[in-house]
Amino acid sequence: MKAYLAGPDVFLPNAAQHAAKKIRICATYGLIGRAPLEDPAEIATGSKADVWRAIFRKDIEMMEECDIIIANLTPFRGASADAGTLVELGWFLGRGRPIFGYSNSAKLFSERCEAQACAIPDQTSLMAIEDFRLPDNLMVPGAVEAGNGLSITLPADTFDRDFYALDIFESCVAKAARHLGLR
């Protein structure tokens, strides 16, 4: 079974090595991990417009080939998860394929919205803050739950992890493998 490893991990300075670690963890649990941009050399050279469209097409092709998604939903440059990852999460929801997700942050979405409003006061500061004691906008845990019946995997010890930490990812992979009957 192939798992699409979505996440802003592609923006890490050593993205390829990090992806390789995630793929090895997946293998331990009987899953074939596929990471976007796992071979940057395959990406077309050319204008910026050519390159981004080639990346988009390649990511969609990889998603088509995958049975499930395991999404890194750690907040990224704002109160919510990475935008690209969220589009991919929605794609799997639309396709009715199993969805698993995790976050290295133990904070509530409402806490992050407040922090964002203080740090960058703008017109959104006056808008309502969703307060359902969830890790992100309700459509995100909703998609994960609808996609497999489970919740987003979070730090059980309530301590935030940095972007390189993979223990919460591994807990999520283990949960997915059990859920799919691989272990």
Add this chain to the structure above:
Amino acid sequence: MKAYLAGPDVFLPNAAQHAAKKIRICATYGLIGRAPLEDPAEIATGSKADVWRAIFRKDIEMMEECDIIIANLTPFRGASADAGTLVELGWFLGRGRPIFGYSNSAKLFSERCEAQACAIPDQTSLMAIEDFRLPDNLMVPGAVEAGNGLSITLPADTFDRDFYALDIFESCVAKAARHLGLR
């Protein structure tokens, strides 16, 4: 033809009146606009967990009934569009239904990522910034383009609009109506 009007507009203080305006604009162009939470009274009361799940189910049901999405992709509490809107965008992409989107911001995604990194310096500040001169992470314009062949509607005069402004929304609706042969 029914259009799902996705966006963080639901968090505006007068969300219902704002949604009614968008629905009226859609009608002018021959589209039936459906806005999430257009009747908050329908939402179940009960625990926070009951309420958010009821909203999620209701939104998905409304999406199922809609032929196209017109998404408000204006940045919301961070460098990117609203998280819930992005999940919904991905859902329409997964279903292969036409996608239209607009943003009231004329700024580039890369500019907003830099502003975010300055305002809230954290571990993501050291990660790569996507610089394709796009309005958001490439999966967002990619989804819109894949969903209809057009790009995200942006302020042509390069001036940001506030959250209440609906002229860019109207341009997007007009473009959708032309594209769908309604006008």
